[in-house]
Amino acid sequence: RLPVSDIETHSLIRAALTMNVSIKQLQDRMAGQKTKPTQEQLLAIDAHAGESRRILDNAGVTDPIWLAVVGQHHDELPPCAAINDRPTGEKLTKILQVIDRYSATMSPRGSRPGRESLHAVKAVIRSRGSVEHDEVGLDLMQNLGLFPPGTYVQLKRGDAAIVLRRGTKLNEPVVSSVLNKRGEPVLATRMFSTESPEFAVQSGLSGSSIKVRLNEVEMLRHLSSSRLDLAVG
Numbered sequence: 001r002l003p004v005s006d007i008e009t010h011s012l013i014r015a016a017l018t019m020n021v022s023i024k025q026l027q028d029r030m031a032g033q034k035t036k037p038t039q040e041q042l043l044a045i046d047a048h049a050g051e052s053r054r055i056l057d058n059a060g061v062t063d064p065i066w067l068a069v070v071g072q073h074h075d076e077l078p079p080c081a082a083i084n085d086r087p088t089g090e091k092l093t094k095i096l097q098v099i100d101r102y103s104a105t106m107s108p109r110g111s112r113p114g115r116e117s118l119h120a121v122k123a124v125i126r127s128r129g130s131v132e133h134d135e136v137g138l139d140l141m142q143n144l145g146l147f148p149p150g151t152y153v154q155l156k157r158g159d160a161a162i163v164l165r166r167g168t169k170l171n172e173p174v175v176s177s178v179l180n181k182r183g184e185p186v187l188a189t190r191m192f193s194t195e196s197p198e199f200a201v202q203s204g205l206s207g208s209s210i211k212v213r214l215n216e217v218e219m220l221r222h223l224s225s226s227r228l229d230l231a232v233g
Contacts, residue, residue: 001139002095003084008065012092015069019096022051031109049074069093073100083135098124098136106151106207113208117151147173152205157181157198160205162214164223167193171201176222178212185212191222 004012020027026044030037037045053071061067068089073096080086083094102124108114124137145166147153153161153173158181163173172195177186194201 001142002136004092004095008088008092011063011065011069012095014063014066015073015092016096016099018056018066019052019070019073019100020048021055023048033109046074065089065092069096073097095136098134098140102137102140108206108208114206116204116206117147118204121146141170145170145173147171147201147204149173152178152207152210153194153201154203154205155194156200156202159186160210161194162210162219164191164219167195169195173201175199175201176219178210178214189215189218189222 023044026041030041049071053067056067056070065088069092072089072093075093077086077090077094077097080090083091086094102120105120105123106114106117121137121141124134124140126132126134126137143166145163147163149163149165151163153163153175155161155175155177159177160179161175161177163175165174167173172193174191174193176189176191178189180186192199
């Protein structure tokens with residue numbers, strides 16, 4: 001929904017995939033680290049945007065927008081009323097920063113559990129230091145809903161479910177139960193909407209609280225068949 005062209009989207013995707021190339025091993029270690037980052041680790045984190053850009057430049061990347069977004073993705077951007085009023089590199093950097101902050105809020109670390117999705121929404125729905133809604137954060141919510149795919153919810157009937165896709169309304173995702181109301185794994189999963197009061201969402205859940213191995217193939221099969229049904233309908 002944002003004013004981003006196909007060419008800009010290609011640069012943004014490449015920047016998102018490579019922005020942390022200089023600290024990939026450090027990130028892997030810190031994901032399981034139960035203590036706060038050391039001073040040495042903090043220095044590496046502070047320097048990683050410029051270092052990632054240098055690595056990409058040395059590897060032969062020539063797309064100036066890709067390089068610019070990687071190099072400034074941790075910079076404090078100047079305030080701007082509308083996303084489309086920003087220069088291209090700054091516009092894409094702003095989008096990437098919001099998505100990065102959103103996903104990082106939900107990602108667990110060894111030193112802390114991941115937070116549930118509504119906390120992540122609050123982290124991006126307003127611009128830093130402003131009372132105005134963030135244009136990128138609002139667009140993210142419109143696309144993903146309040147409970148994005150891959151996150152977990154507690155249903156009013158008692159079971160825990162994983163979100164598979166956005167529903168008709170922002171707060172009524174399409175889900176599949178993974179734990180019944182007794183906390184036991186659900187063996188025969190099925191996909192259903194939470195728009196019915198019987199299956200309504202009571203709250204979001206942190207992924208750290210779900211101790212079950214998902215059958216990802218089965219979940220993807222549900223999604224595939226639902227799209228097929230929609231196409232036939």
